[in-house]
Amino acid sequence: xxxxxxxxxxxxxxxxxxxxxxxxxxxxxxxxxxxxxxxxxxxxxxxxxxxxxxxxxxxxxxxxxxxxxxxxxxxxxxxxxxxxxxxxxxxxxxxxxxxxxxxxxxxxxxxxxxxxxxxxxxxxxxxxxxxxxxxxxxxxxxxxxxxxxxxxxxxxxxxxxxxxxxxxxxxxxxxxxxxxxxxxxxxxxxxxxxxxxxxxxxxxxxxxxxxxxxxxxxxxxxxxxxxxxxxxxxxxxxxxxxxxxxxxxxxxxxxxxxxxxxxxxxxxxxxxxxxxxxxxxxxxxxxxxxxxxxxxxxxxxxxxxxxxxxxxxxxxxxxxxxxxxxxxxxxxxxxxxxxxxxxxxxxxxxxxxxxxxxxxxxxxxxxxxxxxxxxxxxxxxxxxxxxxxxxxxxxxxxxxxxxxxxxxxxxxxxxxxxxxxxxxxxxxxxxxxxxxxxxxxxxxxxxxxxxx
Ligand SMILES: *Cc1c(COP(=O)(O)O)cnc(C)c1O
Numbered sequence: 001x002x003x004x005x006x007x008x009x010x011x012x013x014x015x016x017x018x019x020x021x022x023x024x025x026x027x028x029x030x031x032x033x034x035x036x037x038x039x040x041x042x043x044x045x046x047x048x049x050x051x052x053x054x055x056x057x058x059x060x061x062x063x064x065x066x067x068x069x070x071x072x073x074x075x076x077x078x079x080x081x082x083x084x085x086x087x088x089x090x091x092x093x094x095x096x097x098x099x100x101x102x103x104x105x106x107x108x109x110x111x112x113x114x115x116x117x118x119x120x121x122x123x124x125x126x127x128x129x130x131x132x133x134x135x136x137x138x139x140x141x142x143x144x145x146x147x148x149x150x151x152x153x154x155x156x157x158x159x160x161x162x163x164x165x166x167x168x169x170x171x172x173x174x175x176x177x178x179x180x181x182x183x184x185x186x187x188x189x190x191x192x193x194x195x196x197x198x199x200x201x202x203x204x205x206x207x208x209x210x211x212x213x214x215x216x217x218x219x220x221x222x223x224x225x226x227x228x229x230x231x232x233x234x235x236x237x238x239x240x241x242x243x244x245x246x247x248x249x250x251x252x253x254x255x256x257x258x259x260x261x262x263x264x265x266x267x268x269x270x271x272x273x274x275x276x277x278x279x280x281x282x283x284x285x286x287x288x289x290x291x292x293x294x295x296x297x298x299x300x301x302x303x304x305x306x307x308x309x310x311x312x313x314x315x316x317x318x319x320x321x322x323x324x325x326x327x328x329x330x331x332x333x334x335x336x337x338x339x340x341x342x343x344x345x346x347x348x349x350x351x352x353x354x355x356x357x358x359x360x361x362x363x364x365x366x367x368x369x370x371x372x373x374x375x376x377x378x379x380x381x382x383x384x385x386x387x388x389x390x391x392x393x394x395x396x397x398x399x400x401x402x403x404x405x406x407x408x409x410x411x412x413x414x415x416x417x418x419x420x421x422x423x424x425x426x427x428x429x430x431x432x433x434x435x436x437x438x439x440x441x442x443x444x445x446x447x448x449x450x451x452x
Contacts (some may be wrong), residue, residue, distance in 0.1 A: 005087060007249040009080035015244040016067060018237045021275040021347065023063035024282050029233075029350035032318040033308060035450075041318045048219050049226045053123035057234040065237060067119070074118045074151055078107045079241065083249035084413075088377040095397035096406045098255060101413040102246045102273060103380070109174065111383065111415030112269045113144030113229055116238035120227045121148035130223040131155035135185065135210030137265075138164055138337030138385070139171025140415060141229030146178035159185035159193075159213045161340075162205035163333040170419045185210035192216050192314040206330045207341045208313035215316045230266025231311065231320075231345045239272025242412060247276055250410065257288045257410040259396055263388040264292040264301065264359070265338045267345030269414035277410075278356060288410075290357040292348070293388040295367075297435035298331040300324065300344045301352055301359035303442060309449050311343060319450065322349040325437075326445035332435040334364050335423035336384040342445075360392060363434035367391045368427035371417070383415035384423045 022028060031040040046055045057065060067075070086099040104112035124132060132154055136142030142158040149156035158180050165172065165184040172182045185205045186193035192212035196203050203209070211228070218226035228235060250257060260277055262270030270292050280286045292301055304323040311317035313327055322343045325331075329342040344352075351357055371387035373394065374380065382390055389411045400407050417424060426432045 003085070004253070005085055007083040007252045009245060009248060011076055011080070013248060014072060014075060014079050015241050017064040018067060019240040019244060019276050019279060020060055020063055020065060020237055021278060022061055022233070024279055025350070026354065028061070029346050030321040032320050035310070035315060035319055045318070049215065051123045051127040051129060051225060053126065054120060054234050057237055058232060068122060071119045071122050075241070080245045081106050083246055083253070084378070085253065086378055089374060090397065092373065092377045093394065093397050093401065095401045096404060097397040097400035098406065098408045099393055099397060100250070100253070100255070100408070100410045102242055102410070104242065104269065104412060104414045105380065105383070105416035108147050109140060109143040110418060111140040111144065112239060112242060112272060112412070113141050114147060115241055115272065116229065116235045116268065117144035117148035117227070118151065119238050121145070121152045121154055124225050125152035125154055129154065129225045131157065131221070132225055132227045133157045133214040133218045134227045134229065135159045135161070135207055135214045136164070137161050137207045137340055139168050139419065140338055142180065142182065143171060143174045143178070144229065145227055146175040146180035149180065150178045156180035157217065158182045159187060159210040161185055161207060161210050161337065162203065164337045167422060168419060174419070185213050187213060189213065190216045204330070204333050206313065208327055211312035212314035212316055215312060230268040230341070231343065233347055235268050236271040236275065236345055236347055239268045240275050242269065242272040243274060243276030246273060246410065247280070255408045256286050258407040259409045260288045260290045261389050261392045261396070261409065261411045262292060263339060263385045263414065264294050264344065264348065265341050265385060266343070267348035269412050271345060271348055273412040274357070278351070291392065292357060292359040293392045294359060294361050295334055295336055295339050295388060296361045296363045297334045297437055298325065298340050299361040299437060300342065302361045303437065304344070305446055305449060306349060306353060307449050308452065309343060320346050322346045323352065324449060325442065326448035328448040329445035334435055335420065335426065336364070336367070336388065338385040339388065362388055362391050363436060365427070365432055365434050368424065368432060370394050371424070372427070380413065381417040381424065382413055383417045384420050386412065386414045
């Protein structure tokens with residue numbers, strides 16, 4: 001007989017506070033620098049883009065930040081999210097390992113992104129902002145922000161990476177249903193977009209280009225601010241509700257994870273799951289290995305350089321110390337659109353440099369094979385991004401099968417694929433390619449990283 005499948009928390013157990021890992025690290029992460037002066041940016045440099053409430057969180061050293069009641073009220077629409085034991089996948093693999101997944105696909109848009117979209121919209125609305133601009137790759141972030149803006153009465157304007165805009169018409173319809181305006185990126189709406197189109201009218205776009213467009217639009221209008229769906233400290237802070245709930249649910253299951261695995265695009269779902277566990281590890285209460293998984297086509301942590309670089313293509317953002325492939329890097333149009341970003345969250349990069357986590361890169365076909373195996377045993381079709389985490393869970397579970405170890409593996413299943421099914425069609429038809437990043441392309445992209 002197998003034990004329980006779902007560990008479900010009552011609404012009253014929704015975390016009341018977000019957790020800030022910075023408070024517990026042995027050294028603080030290097031600060032963002034102003035691109036002209038190379039001095040740390042101050043709050044006044046960020047004010048044209050972000051509201052004061054979020055800037056405060058971005059630079060905070062406080063261990064905990066209370067979640068406002070207005071945000072909790074919206075969180076309760078889908079949180080707490082369930083933790084599942086993947087009994088059926090374990091059996092299919094014949095592994096003695098225990099595999100658990102924290103399922104964020106139950107949110108209104110099908111991913112973890114609303115965990116930060118909702119507080120970001122809240123703090124902007126509270127400070128009188130009228131409109132938010134943003135970029136979206138796979139469409140998950142744009143959908144989440146469109147939903148959150150509808151919740152707090154804000155306008156929302158989204159630049160969607162061209163490749164994804166063409167591949168994913170349903171994401172656009174979802175954003176429009178929530179009331180947002182959606183442009184393909186690069187677009188004629190901004191100087192940044194026009195410059196890219198002039199050089200390459202058929203550009204498939206990239207997150208870096210779309211960020212430049214959204215930032216340019218926000219900076220030009222005093223009633224408009226910009227919202228970023230990953231990478232920044234305040235985004236990772238908001239996502240820690242995932243790990244805080246998972247800690248309680250692991251306790252319910254009577255288990256302590258030996259390995260934590262998450263996919264990393266900018267690092268927010270991974271950090272959201274991992275940071276509360278890392279707090280426990282730093283305090284000596286548990287000792288899980290913590291492992292990020294990225295696509296072989298965009299191997300930021302495993303093959304990038306740890307250096308100050310721009311967050312966007314046009315060089316409009318502050319310089320961030322992070323693992324980067326170079327801000328000009330345009331990854332191959334793999335199906336995991338949410339993982340096609342040239343940089344990594346500075347906080348994740350720092351944690352990696354401190355030796356508190358490791359990273360692996362996996363090719364697209366192995367990931368989709370894992371996604372199919374997961375769907376056929378667990379019934380949930382993972383979004384293309386978390387298939388990377390599932391692939392590494394399966395590798396780990398098969399290693400356990402060799403050694404006989406009963407390791408406890410925990411992952412974030414950060415979204416479902418219901419609006420990404422064409423990616424599965426490409427895999428099932430055999431047309432999918434792996435797109436490993438060639439060494440020459442990497443060298444060329446890294447040449448674009450600014451000199452110190
Ligand atoms: C956006 C997204 C990602 C990548 O972003 P992170 O900040 O690395 O989490 C991964 N998975 C899904 C489902 C996403 O929507």
